Amino acid sequence: xxxxxxxxxxxxxxxxxxxxxxxxxxxxxxxxxxxxxxxxxxxxxxxxxxxxxxxxxxxxxxxxxxxxxxxxxxxxxxxxxxxxxxxxxxxxxxxxxxxxxxxxxxxxxxxxxxxxxxxxxxxxxxxxxxxxxxxxxxxxxxxxxxxxxxxxxxxxxxxxxxxxxxxxxxxxxxxxxxxxxxxxxxxxxxxxxxxxxxxxxxxxxxxxxxxxxxxxxxxxxxxxxxxxxxxxxxxxxxxxxxxxxxxxxxxxxxxxxxxxxxxxxxxxxxxxxxxxxxxxxxxxxxxxxxxxxxxx
Amino acid sequence: xxxxxxxxxxxxxxxxxxxxxxxxxxxxxxxxxxxxxxxxxxxxxxxxxxxxxxxxxxxxxxxxxxxxxxxxxxxxxxxxxxxxxxxxxxxxxxxxxxxxxxxxxxxxxxxxxxxxxxxxxxxxxxxxxxxxxxxxxxxxxxxxxxxxxxxxxxxxxxxxxxxxxxxxxxxxxxxxxxxxxxxxxxxxxxxxxxxxxxxxxxxxxxxxxxxxxxxxxxxxxxxxxxxxxxxxxxxxxxxxxxxxxxxxxxxxxxxxxxxxxxxxxxxxxxxxxxxxxxxxxxxxxxxxxxxxxxxxxxxxxxxxxxxxxxxxxxxxxxxxxxxxxxxxxxxxxxxxxxxxxxxxxxxxxxxxxxxxxxxxxxxxxxxxxxxxxxxxxxxxxxxxxxxxxxxxxxxxxxxxxxxxxxxxxxxxxxxxxxxxxxxxxxxxxxxxxxxxxxxxxxxxxxxxxxxxxxxxxxxxxxxxxxxxxxxxxxxxxxxxxxxxxxxxxxxxxxxxxxxxxxxxxxx
Numbered sequence: 009x010x011x012x013x014x015x016x017x018x019x020x021x022x023x024x025x026x027x028x029x030x031x032x033x034x035x036x037x038x039x040x041x042x043x044x045x046x047x048x049x050x051x052x053x054x055x056x057x058x059x060x061x062x063x064x065x066x067x068x069x070x071x072x073x074x075x076x077x078x079x080x081x082x083x084x085x086x087x088x089x090x091x092x093x094x095x096x097x098x099x100x101x102x103x104x105x106x107x108x109x110x111x112x113x114x115x116x117x118x119x120x121x122x123x124x125x126x127x128x129x130x131x132x133x134x135x136x137x138x139x140x141x142x143x144x145x146x147x148x149x150x151x152x153x154x155x156x157x158x159x160x161x162x163x164x165x166x167x168x169x170x171x172x173x174x175x176x177x178x179x180x181x182x183x184x185x186x187x188x189x190x191x192x193x194x195x196x197x198x199x200x201x202x203x204x205x206x207x208x209x210x211x212x213x214x215x216x217x218x219x220x221x222x223x224x225x226x227x228x229x230x231x232x233x234x235x236x237x238x239x240x241x242x243x244x245x246x247x248x249x250x251x252x253x254x255x256x257x258x259x260x261x262x263x264x265x266x267x268x269x270x271x272x273x274x275x276x277x278x279x280x281x282x283x284x285x286x287x288x289x290x291x292x293x294x295x296x297x298x299x300x301x302x303x304x
Numbered sequence: 305x306x307x308x309x310x311x312x313x314x315x316x317x318x319x320x321x322x323x324x325x326x327x328x329x330x331x332x333x334x335x336x337x338x339x340x341x342x343x344x345x346x347x348x349x350x351x352x353x354x355x356x357x358x359x360x361x362x363x364x365x366x367x368x369x370x371x372x373x374x375x376x377x378x379x380x381x382x383x384x385x386x387x388x389x390x391x392x393x394x395x396x397x398x399x400x401x402x403x404x405x406x407x408x409x410x411x412x413x414x415x416x417x418x419x420x421x422x423x424x425x426x427x428x429x430x431x432x433x434x435x436x437x438x439x440x441x442x443x444x445x446x447x448x449x450x451x452x453x454x455x456x457x458x459x460x461x462x463x464x465x466x467x468x469x470x471x472x473x474x475x476x477x478x479x480x481x482x483x484x485x486x487x488x489x490x491x492x493x494x495x496x497x498x499x500x501x502x503x504x505x506x507x508x509x510x511x512x513x514x515x516x517x518x519x520x521x522x523x524x525x526x527x528x529x530x531x532x533x534x535x536x537x538x539x540x541x542x543x544x545x546x547x548x549x550x551x552x553x554x555x556x557x558x559x560x561x562x563x564x565x566x567x568x569x570x571x572x573x574x575x576x577x578x579x580x581x582x583x584x585x586x587x588x589x590x591x592x593x594x595x596x597x598x599x600x601x602x603x604x605x606x607x608x609x610x611x612x613x614x615x616x617x618x619x620x621x622x623x624x625x626x627x628x629x630x631x632x633x634x635x636x637x638x639x640x641x642x643x644x645x646x647x648x649x650x651x652x653x654x655x656x657x658x659x660x661x662x663x664x665x666x667x668x669x670x671x672x673x674x675x676x677x678x679x680x681x682x683x684x685x686x687x688x689x690x691x692x693x694x695x696x697x698x699x700x701x702x703x704x705x706x707x708x709x710x711x712x713x714x715x716x717x718x719x720x721x722x723x724x725x726x727x728x729x730x731x732x733x734x735x736x737x738x739x740x741x742x743x744x745x746x747x748x749x750x751x752x753x754x755x756x757x758x759x760x761x762x763x764x765x766x767x768x769x770x771x772x773x774x775x776x777x778x779x780x781x782x783x784x785x786x787x788x789x790x791x792x793x794x795x796x797x798x799x800x801x802x803x804x805x806x807x808x809x810x811x
Binding site for chain 1: 311525528529532533535536537581588589591592595598623626627629630631633635638642643645649661662663664665666717718720721723725727728731783784787788791793794795796797798799
């Protein structure tokens with residue numbers, strides 16, 4: 009058998025495998041390429057396995073060949089065995105990343121060696137280290153081209169592991185503005201209060217569209233992100249949420265039940281020294297500066 | 305019965321009754337109940353002064369008495385809650401004026417000043433006072449009618465009668481059922497013209513029924529809250545519901561007995577011209593009230609076109625929560641209020657979860673949580689795990705809100721503030737006492753001169769004894785005192801809310 013036909017055969021097998029990303033069995037190959045002899049097939053597959061085009065699985069007693077992702081095949085080119093092992097572990101972890109301790113345990117490599125391997129891979133831009141938002145000291149490794157998972161990066165609210173409170177505040181204000189624009193329709197609606205109430209409700213998707221149209225966010229916000237913001241509005245007491253019959257959450261702006269009570273209208277209600285204030289002594293109501301400012 | 309309450313009560317007694325009554329009142333507050341002899345001993349006042357003070361306190365229902373162990377002498381006890389009502393008087397008068405007009409206001413004002421009074425003396429006194437006032441046009445006939453309608457509405461009730469029990473020297477006050485009186489007008493007019501009230505044979509004494517006023521205040525708060533949340537029509541509907549509630553259940557019930565929606569519809573039909581929307585969409589309004597009205601109203605059944613009940617207890621809770629939200633917002637900022645509300649929504653929550661849901665920077669969030677804890681707005685419940693084999697047994701700290709305790713703390717804060725405002729007003733008054741005195745004297749002299757018809761030049765001379773800087777200071781002081789008294793009223797409103805909430809037992 010010439011080298012050329014050998015290459016052609018491999019190409020054909022690979023094509024079949026590419027069409028079935030879940031993997032192919034011996035039968036599939038013979039069905040797709042009926043002219044092949046089983047001896048040729050065995051040599052071809054052996055070669056392909058050696059060149060690491062395929063992963064080999066045993067599924068219910070049948071051998072399954074699955075094509076490997078192209079990048080990983082190229083990535084490990086020219087790497088030694090340790091690097092390959094570590095790389096595979098990191099690859100497996102996907103966009104959740106893997107902790108260095110777990111790599112060590114699972115690869116059985118010594119600490120110094122592992123650090124060296126990781127450094128190597130990092131310098132080749134094959135993997136990257138990402139800081140975890142939950143624990144600032146914890147670093148996880150993942151493939152270079154992957155976007156870190158929400159649980160690692162914290163989602164849209166984090167920029168380089170820092171929580172962007174200003175961004176959240178702005179979104180909070182904008183969401184409230186959107187809801188409060190609608191809230192007026194409830195009062196004395198000529199078509200009845202239920203229609204009025206429905207008009208004041210806004211679904212999270214509507215709010216998300218409004219926020220996206222405003223263009224204040226450089227990152228794309230999902231409906232989930234907007235729901236977290238809307239929930240902060242609920243906790244601020246500026247909105248209440250309800251559920252539509254179809255299960256989607258809706259929000260509407262509300263006013264507090266009572267205006268500011270007497271306690272906060274006097275300086276004492278907000279005074280930081282109130283618990284130190286007495287009839288005699290250094291802090292007394294008679295010559296209190298806060299009172300003086302308030303009365304003037 | 306806290307230290308702060310004692311300070312407020314003492315300050316109020318000082319303001320309205322002077323130093324001696326204040327001394328006696330504070331003494332009673334500190335020691336609970338004690339007989340006259342003991343009061344004389346601890347206060348060091350003359351016996352006659354103590355007796356006079358006690359008389360005043362008893363007259364205004366600020367203290368009670370009961371036979372002590374040996375049945376011959378009485379123990380006296382202060383009623384701090386009633387002392388606090390003294391600063392609510394302006395609100396009672398305003399309520400009367402807006403609801404029944406100026407005659408009712410005069411009646412209640414006079415009755416509040418007299419504490420207890422017989423109907424005929426009350427009517428004659430007021431009529432004599434305003435005999436010459438052409439503007440108000442007060443006649444004894446109108447006053448009498450108003451008195452009767454106030455009694456019927458329950459704003460005025462019969463004072464309790466003292467009864468001597470057998471074998472005891474100390475009388476007990478027995479409450480009397482109020483019967484609407486039938487007042488004859490002729491002897492009153494005679495007494496008015498002769499100016500002698502001693503001949504009036506009237507021994508039924510009356511006093512103001514604070515509770516009836518408080519019910520009005522409660523209704524007003526609830527209606528206003530609904531109006532803020534939904535709209536005026538819903539507020540009106542709430543008013544009807546409350547009116548119905550009075551007919552069917554005890555006025556302060558935490559949850560009313562079921563009310564029939566059919567009757568409400570009837571009521572709304574009557575108002576079709578005034579509130580067409582309410583009439584047209586009664587059922588929708590009821591539904592919205594039920595779903596978005598802060599839980600004030602609950603549907604209990606569908607018979608008879610729907611059964612509803614008013615949940616006053618829950619309403620009090622919601623309103624107190626709203627007040628607390630405001631307090632937290634003002635004291636620690638809106639971010640802290642967010643945490644406060646978050647904890648409330650979740651009942652029990654871990655620190656990590658607070659950070660995740662409140663969308664705040666970790667450090668800031670922790671700081672605010674601890675600040676809330678420090679000011680007793682939230683509490684922490686540690687959950688210790690059984691000692692595990694490896695490493696430290698980590699405890700879970702759950703944050704939660706004990707509403708009753710938080711409200712107590714906020715009420716204390718109100719007492720403190722109220723005391724401070726009273727105290728400040730007092731010191732402002734004493735600081736400018738000389739000037740205020742002078743102003744008063746000048747005004748009396750000028751008034752007298754005007755009556756005598758003296759020339760304008762002389763009047764100007766007298767008026768000029770007050771220099772412009774003095775006038776400026778006086779104006780300033782007046783402004784300050786006005787602001788302080790507004791603050792008193794507002795604080796009292798706030799206290800009313802808490803008192804209403806504490807009326808229902810902790811769940």
